[in-house]
Amino acid sequence: MSETPILEVETLRKYFPIRNVWKRRTGWLKALDDVSLTVRKGEILGIVGESGCGKSTLGKTLMGIHQPSAGRVVFEGADIAAMKPHQSRALRRHLQYCYQDPGASLDPRWSIGASLREPLTIHENLKGDAATTRVREILRAVGLPEGHLDLYPHEISGGQQRRVGLARILTLKPSVLILDEPTSGLDVSVQATILTLLLDLRQQFDLTYLFISHDLSVVRMISDRVAVMYLGRIVEIGTAEAIFETPRHPYTRSLLSAIPKIGGARVTDNFALEGEPPSPANLPSGCRFRTRCPMAQPVCAETDPQLREDWPGQAAACLLA
Amino acid sequence: MARFLFILRKLAEDRSTLLGVILLALLVLVAILAPVLATHPGDVSEFHTAQRLHPPGAENWLGTDRMGSDIYSRLLFGARITITIAVTAIAVAVLIGVPIGLVAGYFDGIASDLLMRTSDIFLAVPQIVLAIAIAQTLGPSIENVILALSATYWPFWARLVYAETRTCRKEVFVEAAVALGASPWRVMLLHILPNISSSIIVRTTIGMGGTILTAATLGFLGLGPPPPTPEWGRTIAESREFLPMAWWYAAFPGLAIFLVVMGFNLVGDGLRDALDPRLRRSARRGR
Amino acid sequence: MDGDLVRVQGLRVGFATDAGLAQVLDGVDLAIRPGEIMGLVGESGCGKTTLARSILGILPANAARIAAGEILFEGQDLLRLDEGRLAGDIRGRQITYIPQDPFNSFNPVFTIGTQIGDLMRWKSPLRAEGVSGRARRRRDRERVLELLHLVQLPNPESILRKYPHELSGGQRQRLMIAMALLPGPKLVIADEPTTALDVTVQAQILTLLKSLARRSGVAVLFTTHDLGTTYEICDRITVMYAGQDVESAPVAAFFGRPSHPYTTRLLASLPTTRDAISGIPGEIPGLITPPPGCRFNPRCDRAVEECRSVRPSPTAMGAQHLVRCYRPMQESRAA
Numbered sequence: 001m002s003e004t005p006i007l008e009v010e011t012l013r014k015y016f017p018i019r020n021v022w023k024r025r026t027g028w029l030k031a032l033d034d035v036s037l038t039v040r041k042g043e044i045l046g047i048v049g050e051s052g053c054g055k056s057t058l059g060k061t062l063m064g065i066h067q068p069s070a071g072r073v074v075f076e077g078a079d080i081a082a083m084k085p086h087q088s089r090a091l092r093r094h095l096q097y098c099y100q101d102p103g104a105s106l107d108p109r110w111s112i113g114a115s116l117r118e119p120l121t122i123h124e125n126l127k128g129d130a131a132t133t134r135v136r137e138i139l140r141a142v143g144l145p146e147g148h149l150d151l152y153p154h155e156i157s158g159g160q161q162r163r164v165g166l167a168r169i170l171t172l173k174p175s176v177l178i179l180d181e182p183t184s185g186l187d188v189s190v191q192a193t194i195l196t197l198l199l200d201l202r203q204q205f206d207l208t209y210l211f212i213s214h215d216l217s218v219v220r221m222i223s224d225r226v227a228v229m230y231l232g233r234i235v236e237i238g239t240a241e242a243i244f245e246t247p248r249h250p251y252t253r254s255l256l257s258a259i260p261k262i263g264g265a266r267v268t269d270n271f272a273l274e275g276e277p278p279s280p281a282n283l284p285s286g287c288r289f290r291t292r293c294p295m296a297q298p299v300c301a302e303t304d305p306q307l308r309e310d311w312p313g314q315a316a317a318c319l320l321a
Numbered sequence: 322m323a324r325f326l327f328i329l330r331k332l333a334e335d336r337s338t339l340l341g342v343i344l345l346a347l348l349v350l351v352a353i354l355a356p357v358l359a360t361h362p363g364d365v366s367e368f369h370t371a372q373r374l375h376p377p378g379a380e381n382w383l384g385t386d387r388m389g390s391d392i393y394s395r396l397l398f399g400a401r402i403t404i405t406i407a408v409t410a411i412a413v414a415v416l417i418g419v420p421i422g423l424v425a426g427y428f429d430g431i432a433s434d435l436l437m438r439t440s441d442i443f444l445a446v447p448q449i450v451l452a453i454a455i456a457q458t459l460g461p462s463i464e465n466v467i468l469a470l471s472a473t474y475w476p477f478w479a480r481l482v483y484a485e486t487r488t489c490r491k492e493v494f495v496e497a498a499v500a501l502g503a504s505p506w507r508v509m510l511l512h513i514l515p516n517i518s519s520s521i522i523v524r525t526t527i528g529m530g531g532t533i534l535t536a537a538t539l540g541f542l543g544l545g546p547p548p549p550t551p552e553w554g555r556t557i558a559e560s561r562e563f564l565p566m567a568w569w570y571a572a573f574p575g576l577a578i579f580l581v582v583m584g585f586n587l588v589g590d591g592l593r594d595a596l597d598p599r600l601r602r603s604a605r606r607g608r
Numbered sequence: 609m610d611g612d613l614v615r616v617q618g619l620r621v622g623f624a625t626d627a628g629l630a631q632v633l634d635g636v637d638l639a640i641r642p643g644e645i646m647g648l649v650g651e652s653g654c655g656k657t658t659l660a661r662s663i664l665g666i667l668p669a670n671a672a673r674i675a676a677g678e679i680l681f682e683g684q685d686l687l688r689l690d691e692g693r694l695a696g697d698i699r700g701r702q703i704t705y706i707p708q709d710p711f712n713s714f715n716p717v718f719t720i721g722t723q724i725g726d727l728m729r730w731k732s733p734l735r736a737e738g739v740s741g742r743a744r745r746r747r748d749r750e751r752v753l754e755l756l757h758l759v760q761l762p763n764p765e766s767i768l769r770k771y772p773h774e775l776s777g778g779q780r781q782r783l784m785i786a787m788a789l790l791p792g793p794k795l796v797i798a799d800e801p802t803t804a805l806d807v808t809v810q811a812q813i814l815t816l817l818k819s820l821a822r823r824s825g826v827a828v829l830f831t832t833h834d835l836g837t838t839y840e841i842c843d844r845i846t847v848m849y850a851g852q853d854v855e856s857a858p859v860a861a862f863f864g865r866p867s868h869p870y871t872t873r874l875l876a877s878l879p880t881t882r883d884a885i886s887g888i889p890g891e892i893p894g895l896i897t898p899p900p901g902c903r904f905n906p907r908c909d910r911a912v913e914e915c916r917s918v919r920p921s922p923t924a925m926g927a928q929h930l931v932r933c934y935r936p937m938q939e940s941r942a943a
Contacts, residue, residue, distance in 0.1 A: 050806035051777075065500055089502045097500050105497035109515045122502045157891060168501075187651035187833065192877045192887030214806065217879035258811035260836030262863055262878070268815040268840045273808050276776055 006208055007039040007062070007095070007176055012071035012081070014054075014061050018281055029281045031057040033232035035071075036307075039176065044202070044209040046223030046240065048216055048255075052277055053229040055212045059178045062210070063097040064088055075176070093123055096174040100181035102165020106153045112164050113149035119171045134171060141204060142167045142197065159190050163197070170205060178210045183218050195222055216259055220244050228252045231280055231288045234307065238314030248316040250293045287319065295320050331595035332588070338595075341587025344580050352400040359394035366549050374567050384569035387559060388549075392569065395551035396577055402552050403581065406463065406536045407529050410470035415525060417471065418478025419514075425479070426486025427509050437483060440476035448473050452535055456544035463546045466539050470532055481524050485517040492516075519596040527589035530582040537578050553578050612680070613794060613827050614640040614663065619677035621658060621667070623895075630895040632658045634851045634903070635677070637922065640795065640827050645818070647842035647859075648831040651874075653892050654848040656831040660797045663829070664705055665694050682794075701731045704788040708800040710780035714772035721768030724752055724787060733792035755786040759816060778809040785817060789824060796821070797829045802837060814840050835878060839863060844928065847871050850893050850903040852919065857929040867925050867936040870904045902932065910935045 014032035017025045031054045039045050047055045060066045062073055064080065073081040075095055080088040099105045106115050116135045120126040126134065136146055142163040153161055162182075169177065182198070183191045195218065201207060213219050219226060220240060227237040228249065236249040247253045254273040261267075275292055278284055284291050290300040299319055309315040332338045356362050360382065368388035375385040383393040418440075425436040443451070455469035489495060490513065498508050539545045540554025548555065553574040560570035621633040633655045640646045648656045661667050663679055665686060679686040681703070686694065699705075707713050715723060728748045729735075735744070756764035759782040772780065781801060788796050798817070802810040818841040821828050832838060838845050839859065846856040847868065855868040866872045873888045890907035893899055899906050905915040914920075914934050922930040926941040 050808060063500060065496065093502070099493055099497060101493070104493040107494045107498070107512050107516070118498070118503070119501050122504075122507070159891070165497075172501075187892075188835075188874060189651065189877045189888040191879070195879075196887070215879075216807065221879045254808060258808045260834075260840045262836060262839045262875075266840050267811050268818050271811040271815050273811070276778055276809065 004041050005038045006041040006075070007210075008072075008074040009035060009037050009039075009062065010072040010074070011036055012058070012061065012073065013069045014057055014066055015069045027281050029279075030232050030283060031280060032061060032068075033283075035229075035232070035234055037227055037234060037237065039208060039210060041175075041208055042202075042206070043224045044211055044222055046219035046226040047210060047212045047229060048214065048219050048226060049229035050214060050255075050277070052231065052280060054232040054280075055214075055229050056180055057232075058229070059097060059180045059210065059212050063095065063178055064092055065097070093172055094175040095178070096169040096172065096176070097178045098166060098169055098180065098182060100184060101162070102168075102182075103153060103158055103161025105165050105168070106161065108153055110152075111149065112151055112153065112156075115153075115164070116149070116168050116171060119168060123172060138167045138170050141170065141201065159186075159193070162194065166197075166201070170201065173205070174207070176208045176210065178212070180212045181214070182211070183213065184215060191218065198222065216244075216255065228255065231277055231283060233288065233317065235289065235318070236314070236316040237307065238311070238316075242311065242314040246311075246314070248311065248314065248321040249289075249318045250295050250321075251289050252316075254292075254294075287317075328592075328595050332591045335591050335594070337587050338591025341584045341589075341591060344584030345588055348400055348404065348581055348584065351397050352404050355394075355397040355401060359391075359397050361391035361394045362398075364390035364394045365398050365551055368549075374563060374570070376567075377569050383573045384567070386556065386570055387563060390549075392556075392573055395556065396553070396573060399551040399553045399556065399574070399577070400581075402463070402546065402550060403533055403536070406466055406470070407533045410467045410474070410532050410536070411525060411528055413467065413471035414475040414528075415478050415521070418475040418480075419482050419521060421475075422479040422482025422484075423486055423509050423514065426483040427490060427505060427513065436479070440479040443473070443476040444480070448531075449535060449538060452539055453542065453544060456539050461544050461547050463550075466536055466545050469539065469544075470535060473535070474528065474532060477528065478521065478524065481520060482517065485520050486513055489513045489516055519592075523589055523593040523596065526585055526592055530585035530589070533578065533582055533585070611641065612639045613642040613682065614638070614829070615678075615680040616659070616663070617678050617680070619659070619662060619679065620675040621655075621662060622673045622675055623658075623668075624671050624673060625896070628896040629673070631898055632851050632895055633662070634898070635919065636848070636851070636853045638846055638853060638856075640829060642794065643821075643825045643827055644843045645821055645828040645830060645841055647838035647845040648829060648848065649833065649835060649838055649845055649874075650848035651833055651892060653850060653895065655851040656848055657799055659848070660705075660799050660829060660831055663795075664699055664703060664797060665691075666699075697736075700727075701733075701736070701791045702793050703795045703797065704791060704793040706781075706784045706788045706796060706798040706801050708803060710777055710784055710804065713784060714780065716772055718771075719768065720770055720772065720775075720783065724768065724790070727787060727790060728752065731791040752786075752790065755789055756783075758820060759783070759786045760812075761786070777805060778812065781805065781809075781813055782816065785813070785820065789820060789826065793826060795827045795829065797831075799831050800833070801830070803832065803834070810837070817841060835875065847874070850898060851895060852903050853932065854902075854904065855931045855933075856922075857925070857931075858927070861926055861929045865925070865929075865938045867929070867931040867938045868904075868933050869908045869910050869935075869937060872937050902934075910937075 012032055012035045016029040016031055018027045018029055020026045035058060047058065049055045057066065061068050068081045071081060072079050076091065078091055080091055113135065116138065117131050120131045120134060139146060139148065144160060144163050148156060183194055186194065202209065211219060211223055223240045225238065226240050226243045227234045228251065229235065230251050236243065236247065236252045243252065244256065247256055258267055258271060272294060273292060278291055286301040286303055287305050290296040297320065303319060305317045305319045307315040307317045332342060351358065368390050370389050372385050372389040373387050375381055377384045381391045381393065383396065386392055421436050425433040451473045452469045455472055456465055459465040459468065495508060495512055498512055536545065537554030540552040541558045543558060545552050545555055556574040557571050560567065563570055616636060616638040619633050619636045623630045623632050636659060638659065648659065650656045663686065674687060681698065686698065732748050734747060753764045756767060761767050761779060761782050802813050805813060814837060830842060842859050844856065844858050845862045847854050847870065849870050855871050866875055877887050888907055893903060901917050901919050902915045905911040912934060920932040920934050922932050923936065924940065925931050925936065925938060
C-alpha cells in the first residue's frame with residue numbers, strides 16, 4: 001500500500017429534493033453533507049455506518065450513478081464530479097462499482113459468458129477469440145469453472161453469481177473498486193470465502209477497495225483504514241486498529257459497544273444508546289449526533305464540528321473528544 | 322430452444338389452455354387447407370341462386386347463403402381472411418407501439434410525454450368508433466381494415482411497453498449495465514426489451530382476439546372487404562334479413578368467430594401463467 | 609424430558625417443488641422448557657424458519673408434506689389438532705409470532721389502534737376467561753397502553769392513532785413485540801427479529817426482548833443466523849444444518865465446549881482478525897437429493913463410514929447438552 005492518493009473526494013454533497021404533492025420542493029434530504037476523504041493506492045478503506053448514514057449514496061455518487069450536488073471527486077487526475085455521464089464514462093473505466101448483490105447485476109436473460117463479454121464490447125470493442133480468452137482468464141481468477149460460460153444466472157448458486165458479478169467488473173482491469181455491502185445477507189461461512197477471494201484479487205490485480213458495509217466485524221477484518229459515517233458526514237476516520245481499539249467519537253463508541261462479543265460482557269446488560277437517528281431532511285443544529293450523544297454539551301448545539309486529526313492516524317469530528 | 326419446449330409443456334398441462342391451442346391449430350390448419358377441405362371451393366366467387374337458403378344437409382354441410390353458395394366452404398376460406406387481417410394488423414400495431422413505448426419509457430422529458438399523450442388521445446376514443454371512422458373514410462377493403470385496426474390498437478402496446486420499461490429501468494442489472502458504460506440504445510434493445518418480451522407476447526395473443534372481433538364488426542357494418550369476399554362478419558351482416566328462419570346463415574360464422582376469439586384468449590391466459598411465474602421466481606436460495 | 613413446554617420429535621417435512629420433493633426437515637428434535645429463551649441457529653436452507661412455521665401450523669398447504677413426527681405443546685400433539693382449535697386457541701394466543709420483516713407485517717390502510725383492537729377482540733386473555741363487554745374493553749385498552757409503554761414506544765396514545773408507514777423500522781419491531789405479548793402467550797416465536805435492523809437498534813431490541821421475556825416468564829424460540837445475538841439473550845442454543853438438528857446446548861457449554869464439527873467450524877468462521885479468516889469448504893447441499901446419514905458429512909474432515917449411512921442419534925455431552933455425531937470434538941461429561 002502506498003501513500004499516493006488515487007481517489008480524492010472534497011466536500012462532496014448530494015442533496016435530494018423533497019417534493020410535496022404539487023411537486024414543489026419543500027426541503028432537502030441531505031444524504032451526503034460535505035464528505036471529504038482520500039483513498040490511497042492499494043489500500044482497503046472501509047466505510048461503515050447504519051442505515052441512512054449515506055454510505056451507499058457515497059458509493060453511487062462516486063461512481064456516477066448519482067450526480068453530485070457540489071464538491072469535487074478527483075480520480076486519476078481529473079475531476080469526474082464536474083463532468084456529465086457520457087464525458088466521464090471513459091475516465092470511469094478504471095473505477096468500478098460492485099453491487100450488494102452482484103448476482104442481481106446480471107441480466108437474467110443473458111448467459112454468463114455474454115454478460116462477461118459485454119464490458120469488453122462496450123469499452124474496448126474486443127470481440128471473438130480475444131474476448132473469450134480474457135473472459136476465461138477472469139473466470140479462473142475468481143475460481144469458477146469454464147463451463148459456467150454457457151449457463152444462465154439462475155442455474156448457479158448465489159455465491160457463484162456473486163463471483164460472476166465480480167468477474168464482470170474485473171474484465172475491464174479497474175484500479176479502484178467500490179464494493180457496496182459485498183457480504184451482507186451471506187451465510188457466515190460463505191462470507192469468509194468471499195473475503196478471502198477479495199484479498200486474493202487485490203493481490204493479483206493490484207486493486208484498491210472502498211469497502212462499504214454496515215457489518216463492523218467484517219470491516220474490521222479486511223480494512224486498512226476505516227471511516228465512520230453518520231447522517232451524511234464522516235464523523236471519524238483512521239486506521240482500522242485505531243478506530244476499533246481507541247474510538248474517539250461518541251457515535252463510534254456506541255456503535256462498537258452495540259456489537260455482540262461472544263465470550264465477553266453482554267451488550268444487552270448495559271446498552272446505552274437510545275432512540276433513533278433524526279431524519280436527514282431535518283438535521284439538528286450544530287453537531288448532528290448531539291440529540292443522542294451521552295456527552296452532549298450546550299456548545300454542541302452551536303458549532304458543527306469538523307474532522308480534527310488530533311491523534312496519530314486518526315481524525316474525529318467532535319468538540320469534546 | 323429448451324425454453325420454448327418448456328413453455329409448450331406448461332401450456333399443455335392446463336386443460337383450458339390446451340383447448341385454446343387446439344382451436345388455434347385448427348384455425349391455422351383450416352386456413353392452409355381450405356382448398357382441400359372445402360366441398361365447394363368454387364363457391365367463393367360463384368353462386369347458384371337455385372340453391373339459395375338451403376338448410377344444412379348432405380349436399381351443403383352448413384347450408385347455403387342467399388346466393389346459394391356453400392356456407393361451409395366460404396367459412397373455410399374466410400379463415401384465411403381472418404388470419405391475414407388479424408396477424409397483419411397486430412404486426413403493424415406492435416411495430417409501431419413497442420418502439421414508441423420503449424423510447425418513451427426509457428427516456429424522461431418532453432419527447433416521452435409527447436409520445437404518451439399522443440397515444441392517450443388515440444385511447445380516449447372508443448376503439449370501435451375509431452376503427453369505423455377510419456375505415457369509412459378510406460373505403461371498404463382488406464388493406465383499409467388492417468390500417469384502421471393498426472391505427473386503433475397500437476397505443477395498447479405503447480402503453481404496456483411504456484409501463485414495463487419504466488419498471489425494468491429500475492432493475493439492478495439495468496443500472497449495472499449503465500454503470501458499465503452501456504449506451505441507452507444498447508440497454509433498451511439488448512437488456513430491457515428481452516426482459517419485457519413475455520408481457521408483449523401475452524398481450525399480443527390476447528389482442529388477437531379483440532382484433533378479430535373488431536375486424537368482424539367492421540365487416541358486419543359493411544366497412545370490410547367487399548363482396549364476394551367470404552369474410553365472416555360480412556356473412557353475418559348478410560344473414561340479417563333472413564333471420565330467424567335461415568338460422569344457419571348467422572350461427573355458423575358466429576360460432577367460428579366465437580371459437581377463434583376464445584382460442585386466442587385461452588392461449589393468451591395460459592401463456593401469461595406459463596411465462597410469468599417462471600420469470601418471477603428467484604433462483605437464489607432463501608433463508 | 610417431562611415438563612417441556614414444546615417438544616418436537618422426529619419431525620420430517622418435505623416441500624413439493626417442480627424439481628422433486630425437497631426434504632426440508634429430516635427428523636428434527638427440539639425441546640423448549642417453559643420460560644426459557646431458545647436460540648435456533650443455522651445458515652440458509654437449514655430449516656429453522658420451516659421448523660418455526662411447523663410449530664405454528666402455517667406451512668404452505670399446497671406444497672408442504674409433513675411426513676412424520678410430532679409437535680407436543682404442553683403434551684398435546686399440534687399436528688393432530690384440528691385447524692379450528694389450532695387457529696382459535698393456540699395460534700396468536702398461546703403461541704405468538706414475531707416475523708422477520710417489520711416493514712411488511714402491518715396492513716398499511718388501517719391505523720395501529722384498529723389493528724391492535726382486532727387482535728384484542730379475538731385474542732385477549734380476558735376472552736378466554738369469559739369476560740366481555742365494556743369492562744373488558746377498558747381493561748384491554750389499559751393492558752395495550754401498558755405494554756406499549758413497556759416496549760419503550762414514546763407516547764402510546766398517539767401511536768394508536770398512527771398508520772404503520774409513520775413509524776420507523778425499530779418502532780415497528782417494538783410494536784410487533786408488544787403485539788406478540790398482548791395475548792399473554794406461553795411461547796413467542798421470533799423469526800430473525802433483528803436481522804433487518806441496524807446494529808444499534810438491534811442492541812435495543814434484544815435488550816428489550818430479553819427483559820420482557822424474563823419479566824413475563826414467557827418462553828421464546830429465537831431463530832437467527834447470527835451467533836452473536838444468541839450469545840446475548842439465549843439460555844440454550846440449537847444448531848441446524850441442512851434440515852437436521854446437530855447440536856443443542858446451554859449457552860455457556862455451546863460457546864465453551866462446542867462438540868459438533870459444524871458448530872466448531874461455524875464459530876471459527878466468525879470474523880475476528882484478518883489472518884484467521886476461515887470458511888467451510890464446499891457448499892450447503894441441495895435438499896432434493898441430500899447426502900445420506902449426517903448431511904454435513906461431505907464437508908466434514910472427521911467423517912467416517914457410519915456418518916455416510918446412518919444419521920447419528922443424540923449423545924449427551926453434559927447437562928442438557930446433546931450432539932448428533934459419531935466423533936464429537938469434545939469428551940463427554942455426561943454422567
